[in-house]
Amino acid sequence: MSKCSWTGCRMWKRRGIELLSGLLLLVGGCRQPETPAPRPAEVQVAAAADLRYAFEVLRDRFEGVHPNIRLKVIYGSSGQFFAQLRNGAPYDLYFSADADYPRRLIAEGLAVDSSFFLYAIGQLVVWVPQNSPLALASWDELAGSAIRRLALANPRHAPYGRAAIAALRSLGLYERLRNRLVFGENVAQAAQFAASGAADAGLIALALALAPEMQQRGRYRLLPPESYPPIEQGAVVLQQAAARPEVWTFWRFVQRPEGRAVLHQYGFALPDTSDHFEP
Amino acid sequence: MRAELLVQIRRRYRSGFEVAAAWHQSLDPATVTVLFGPSGSGKTTLLRCLAGLERPDDGRIVLGEEVWFDAATGRHLPPQRRRIGFLFQEYALFPHRTVAGNIAFGLAHLSRAERRRRVAELLALFELEELAERYPHELSGGQQQRVALARALAPHPRLLLLDEPLAALDGPTRDGLRRKLRRWLHTLNIPAVIVTHDWLEASTLGQQVIVLASGRVLQQGPVEEVFSRPASTRVADIVGVETVVPGEVLNIAGGLARVAVGSATLTAVAPSELNGRVYVCIRAEEVTLLPAPPEATSARNRLRARVVHVEPEGALVRVELDAGFPLVALVTRPSCDELQLAPGRSVWALIKAPAIHLVPR
């Protein structure tokens, strides 16, 4: 503000500001009457980190079929969403990376009982950068000297992390590798550790390994599904959104063949079928 | 080899401002050179070059046999090796050390006992004994100045550099310290270079004066000479000659010149070559005022004048008169009261011929 050389000037400057703010408030308060054209309905989805690539495509397809519904997807760790939803976060649908969190929401009365369904079965892979010496022919290679750091999601609260630990145990690798483990906050961060080369390999979601950036940078191999408990990924509609028809429209879309096809294509096995992904 | 300080400095700043000066002064007996001029004249730059805090672009600085700076050889001795004492304009006392601690700061090379002895010596000389454990912020301006001096003198410097030593002090303190400083310089027999813009300081403390303006030396020489015989009106202006008026030389006879100034005529001692047009310079303290015309006096110039303005200046009074030309006189307060000097009063002004200086126009 320019210097005021006399007190009167300062007073007028202050008055001026008050006047201006008053005017703005007045103008802002006067709204135009609502235009008769309907605004698109918006659906907010909380989705687990491994769903990123699948859901981008899913959204495009869905919005193509339902042009008056806008889908807004937020990605993060399932545990974090769970905590947020218990504290009133405004999501309409919750796609978790496990089945436990959604069930607990139902138990606490925050989600609609009948809306629960298993939408995908997560699949675990080992991913290594292109220039890794590993051929991934046998699992014992993982315990070799080339792997000084192995990244995975934090088993305390990430479903893929728990699965990874289980897989390592059942493959007899856990004891040899336990001091070389590095934990990402979620499976996406574990993938990032591996992709950046900071870790020598990563145990990550197939859905992430299929992402174009990951495909360019390295290669993967599916871990035997029997070596870890199935990563059942469940979804629910939140109680606060239950009354809105557009929410249920998307809920149905995911379970329909079009929706399932996308999920299948992007690295998930589908429940109710023996349709496991073949590399 | 004479014990002398030889100085030739030229320093140019990136802004284009250039300072140049050259002089020499005796080290034994110690002499004091005054760098005199208004602010911005470059005098502090010269002092800092002497100290080694700034590096001249050209010249030489030699103290006795030791070359401190030589542009030709590229030699430049840092301040630590010159054994100087520098008094900064605002003293630059170390706020985190006591008075004793400040004085002892340059004495780290001495043993503890020797250091204590030297500090005690200086505390006594500068009358600072009771203040030894005080901190600088607890001292008055005059006390701080004494501490700064003591600190600068503690390591037995070979050259003392003082930057406006009395400028930060109030009138009475300044007068007292001026006299003491003169005495100390004389007693300690240390050569010094003093920067000041106060003519009283310069004439009291210095033997040699160098008048500077805008980085150039206008005049240099013994103090009395420069002050009573300024080489130009600019110098006269700077040294503080209060009356400078244009005049015309009417004739010169017997070494005396008659000069028409305004509506008056003055008799002055004339230098050899002088054409018609001159400036007439008179120091205010050389003007004597009388209530009535004197009967007999050696002063050649007796002028009738009317008081125009009276301005007190400390213990003195500055009196502006109209003597046919504007004339300034400096009298004591008692005299002012005795003569009842007030605007409009008529008095007589006496000026001796040698006190009128003519500068060619």
Add this chain to the structure above:
Amino acid sequence: MDWTAAWVTLRLALWTTGLLFVLGLPLAYWLATTRFPGRGLIEALVTLPLVLPPTVVGFYLLVATAPDSPIGRILALIGIDRLAFTFPGIVLGSVLFNLPFAVRPFTAAFQSIDRRLIEAAWCLGVSRWRAFTGVMLPLAWPGILTGLVLTFAHSLGEFGVVLMVGGNIPGVTRTLSIAIYDEVQALNYRAADRMAGVLVGLALGVLTLVYWLERKGKRR
């Protein structure tokens, strides 16, 4: 209560503060006294971590020191496998991120000292080093202490950088703030609460101690 994590946190904060004291002081002194024309750029670089999210700093550190990066290869030559997921790695991240918290107060402290005090010391025959330690440092000390305290307190809570580069390894890179976050993620709120309390207590204790010491010093 994860005492191992508390110990890692304490060590991280001490190392960060110590390194920034040793490295940051000369840098700050140079910034405060130099007339080098590129100085503005250096100052901007030093301030950069203040405006960058810590995750960005951590991310770039991760990528820049990966084993197959140029820096990573140089490190391998001197026997350092990698910096990510190691304690030195998070110390490096913490030092980079806390640079402005240390260097800016240091620089301000040095700049606030009247240059003529240093010149006075020189004229008294005192060497440049002794002038620095005998005049500059004691007078700049309050500002330096502020920088150190700020850095220590700030690095106690270091999260973003450690999250990106640490890999959450217990006893090595799992700091208290990471552990708290973990417990929250696992819905273990009570444990998170306890650890948060310890962290706050630790920070408060250190700050109080430092300010008490400083006041004592002033009274001298």
